[in-house]
Amino acid sequence: MSVVVQASGLSKKFGQTAALEDISFSVNESEIFGFIGPDGAGKTTLFRIITTLLLPDSGEIKVLGLDGTRNFKELRMEIGYMPGRFSLYQDLSVEENLEFYATVFGTTIEENYYLIKDIYSHIEPFKKRLAGKLSGGMKQKLALSCALIHKPKLLVLDEPTTGVDAVSRSEFWDMLSRLREYNITVIVSTPYMDEAMRCDRIALIQNGKLLAVDTPTVVKNEFRRKLFSIRSAEKHKLIIALRSLDETISSFPFGESVHVTFKNDRLPDNLDLSLRERGISDASITETESGIEDRFLELIQTTEHQTA
Amino acid sequence: MKRFLGFVKKEFRHIFRDYRTLFILFGIPVAEILIFGYAISMDIKNAGVAILDLSHDEVTEKLSGKILSSGFFKKSADLLSYDEIDQVLKKGKTKAVIVFEEGFGKRLIREGKASLSIIADGSEPNTATLVTNYTTAIVNDFNIEIAGSALNNALKIVPEVRMFYNPELKSYSMFVPGVITLILILVSALMTSVTITREKEFGTMEVLLVSPLKPVQIILGKVTPYFILSFINVLVILAMSWLVFGLPVKGSIILLLAESMLYILMSLSLGILISTVSSTMQQAIFISLVGLMLPTILLSGFIFPIENMPKVYDYLSLIMPPRYFITIIKGIMIKGTGLLYIWKETFVLILMTTVFIGISVRKFKVRLE
Numbered sequence: 001m002s003v004v005v006q007a008s009g010l011s012k013k014f015g016q017t018a019a020l021e022d023i024s025f026s027v028n029e030s031e032i033f034g035f036i037g038p039d040g041a042g043k044t045t046l047f048r049i050i051t052t053l054l055l056p057d058s059g060e061i062k063v064l065g066l067d068g069t070r071n072f073k074e075l076r077m078e079i080g081y082m083p084g085r086f087s088l089y090q091d092l093s094v095e096e097n098l099e100f101y102a103t104v105f106g107t108t109i110e111e112n113y114y115l116i117k118d119i120y121s122h123i124e125p126f127k128k129r130l131a132g133k134l135s136g137g138m139k140q141k142l143a144l145s146c147a148l149i150h151k152p153k154l155l156v157l158d159e160p161t162t163g164v165d166a167v168s169r170s171e172f173w174d175m176l177s178r179l180r181e182y183n184i185t186v187i188v189s190t191p192y193m194d195e196a197m198r199c200d201r202i203a204l205i206q207n208g209k210l211l212a213v214d215t216p217t218v219v220k221n222e223f224r225r226k227l228f229s230i231r232s233a234e235k236h237k238l239i240i241a242l243r244s245l246d247e248t249i250s251s252f253p254f255g256e257s258v259h260v261t262f263k264n265d266r267l268p269d270n271l272d273l274s275l276r277e278r279g280i281s282d283a284s285i286t287e288t289e290s291g292i293e294d295r296f297l298e299l300i301q302t303t304e305h306q307t308a
Numbered sequence: 309m310k311r312f313l314g315f316v317k318k319e320f321r322h323i324f325r326d327y328r329t330l331f332i333l334f335g336i337p338v339a340e341i342l343i344f345g346y347a348i349s350m351d352i353k354n355a356g357v358a359i360l361d362l363s364h365d366e367v368t369e370k371l372s373g374k375i376l377s378s379g380f381f382k383k384s385a386d387l388l389s390y391d392e393i394d395q396v397l398k399k400g401k402t403k404a405v406i407v408f409e410e411g412f413g414k415r416l417i418r419e420g421k422a423s424l425s426i427i428a429d430g431s432e433p434n435t436a437t438l439v440t441n442y443t444t445a446i447v448n449d450f451n452i453e454i455a456g457s458a459l460n461n462a463l464k465i466v467p468e469v470r471m472f473y474n475p476e477l478k479s480y481s482m483f484v485p486g487v488i489t490l491i492l493i494l495v496s497a498l499m500t501s502v503t504i505t506r507e508k509e510f511g512t513m514e515v516l517l518v519s520p521l522k523p524v525q526i527i528l529g530k531v532t533p534y535f536i537l538s539f540i541n542v543l544v545i546l547a548m549s550w551l552v553f554g555l556p557v558k559g560s561i562i563l564l565l566a567e568s569m570l571y572i573l574m575s576l577s578l579g580i581l582i583s584t585v586s587s588t589m590q591q592a593i594f595i596s597l598v599g600l601m602l603p604t605i606l607l608s609g610f611i612f613p614i615e616n617m618p619k620v621y622d623y624l625s626l627i628m629p630p631r632y633f634i635t636i637i638k639g640i641m642i643k644g645t646g647l648l649y650i651w652k653e654t655f656v657l658i659l660m661t662t663v664f665i666g667i668s669v670r671k672f673k674v675r676l677e
Binding site: 048051052053054055072073076077079081082083085086087088089090091092096099100101103104105106146147 | 511
């Protein structure tokens with residue numbers, strides 16, 4: 001297995017703010033490598049460096065064995081890039097957009113149709129429609145088709161599923177998984193933790209720093225504490241109540257419930273009573289399995305403690 | 309090459325799908341030619357004059373008939389007394405009042421001299437001057453006529469002024485070159501700078517940069533459609549000025565078209581330059597309008613003669629490309645001059661184009677910063 005992206009010590013500053021600090025990672029051929037992190041974590045900056053759109057202030061990056069600074073022209077032939085914003089021509093039709101990108105990369109729709117067939121077939125019935133008039137999910141499918149039409153060796157997708165409905169998101173990831181067959185390496189970013197599980201390896205990124213790089217399962221299992229899920233109608237009040245307890249290590253909202261860890265990995269004595277004293281009377285408590293988000297939040301908490 | 313053509317095709321689609329772009333490209337030039345040609349005409353045509361004839365004799369009838377039938381004037385009122393003059397001028401339709409004194413005809417025959425006053429509305433100085441000049445000319449003409457019939461053999465030196473190149477001093481022969489100059493720089497520079505910044509603003513530039521397209525291909529692909537359309541524009545304007553105003557091109561039409569191409573190229577490269585320094589469409593529009601349109605109108609000699617300006621403006625206008633093109637196009641269209649007389653201006657335009665293109669290509673960013 002060869003290495004497609006090799007980055008070491010990448011740093012990038014915009015004025016006084018550091019967008020990336022000492023980032024190192026490597027991506028292997030045909031894997032789906034996910035960058036998971038909130039908005040402003042530095043994902044877009046990193047992707048722009050990978051795609052030669054930006055130069056790092058320091059550090060080195062080799063993509064497909066090529067140097068992004070000197071060999072950017074050759075490199076640009078091999079990369080498919082889908083920026084975070086919908087960046088197709090709104091006043092061109094679906095078909096015209098695809099045709100344009102095919103021509104620009106010196107190929108034709110027919111030549112690589114097999115690559116995009118799965119996803120393009122969803123939007124093909126609307127191929128005469130202007131891209132600006134498509135729904136969010138369809139726009140993303142079109143953008144992916146356009147990024148793929150020249151059969152790139154490396155596909156870089158910046159938050160491709162943001163603002164897309166759940167069904168389309170799932171279809172989108174099915175499609176990405178199938179790209180392995182064609183030896184296409186995928187680097188993708190997402191703010192959605194549930195999508196992290198569909199990557200081969202993930203990197204957790206926060207404030208321009210990588211917190212962890214590994215397979216989703218390993219990252220998830222690094223969360224070693226016992227995790228409890230507590231539900232209440234008054235979630236916000238519950239969090240405040242839990243944080244005021246001495247035994248609580250962490251408590252974060254998680255969907256409908258609150259994920260909590262306690263000292264000694266066990267429920268504090270008289271938890272019910274303590275919560276009742278703080279105005280929560282309907283708390284239902286269960287032990288639960290941890291996910292990537294829990295590990296992520298734990299990592300953020302520990303780094304914040306270190307810096308504080 | 310296929311890539312480039314694909315890009316050009318895409319650009320044409322953008323243009324033809326955006327009605328505003330099409331309007332700016334073709335609506336404005338046609339409208340401006342008509343507006344400048346007709347509405348802002350500096351010629352007199354059917355200007356209202358009132359006649360106060362206190363004499364009512366054969367001579368005054370004949371003279372006022374001559375004035376009114378000249379085509380420059382039309383009678384707006386017949387006045388009976390001096391008191392009415394103020395009133396009729398205030399109404400605005402009447403630009404001047406022609407007053408024949410009492411016993412005009414008799415005096416003329418008896419004393420060989422009679423007076424006539426022209427009272428013009430000075431609130432429109434331009435029109436007033438024109439009206440009085442035209443009337444005086446007609447009266448002089450009339451003088452010669454009657455003098456000629458009365459004293460057949462008397463020697464008389466009559467100065468005859470002839471305007472060369474624009475014998476009737478038609479103002480649209482001045483405006484058409486001006487409008488072409490203005491429109492070409494505006495349309496070409498504005499449109500290219502807007503279309504390039506649009507890609508930046510919509511984020512499509514990011515994708516174009518990551519594609520194998522070279523900067524030159526992107527720039528040329530952007531510029532080619534506008535080059536073609538601007539050239540069509542020139543043809544439309546020339547055809548219109550010929551068909552509507554009967555203004556022919558005196559000199560070589562091939563030379564005129566070649567010079568127009570050069571000027572379009574210069575404007576387009578200026579547009580690219582603007583796009584490299586502005587990151588939003590608004591910025592590009594602002595720079596194009598304020599930085600190009602105003603100086604073109606004010607400093608190119610289009611409306612205000614450069615010779616009459618303070619020296620500072622004269623020097624300032626030296627860096628205005630329209631100044632050179634206006635000299636070129638006026639020369640070819642109206643005087644029929646050849647390249648021999650305009651090679652200096654042509655050279656300056658070529659130089660400017662090269663400089664602009666050079667800076668643009670160097671400033672065009674192959675990355676995002």
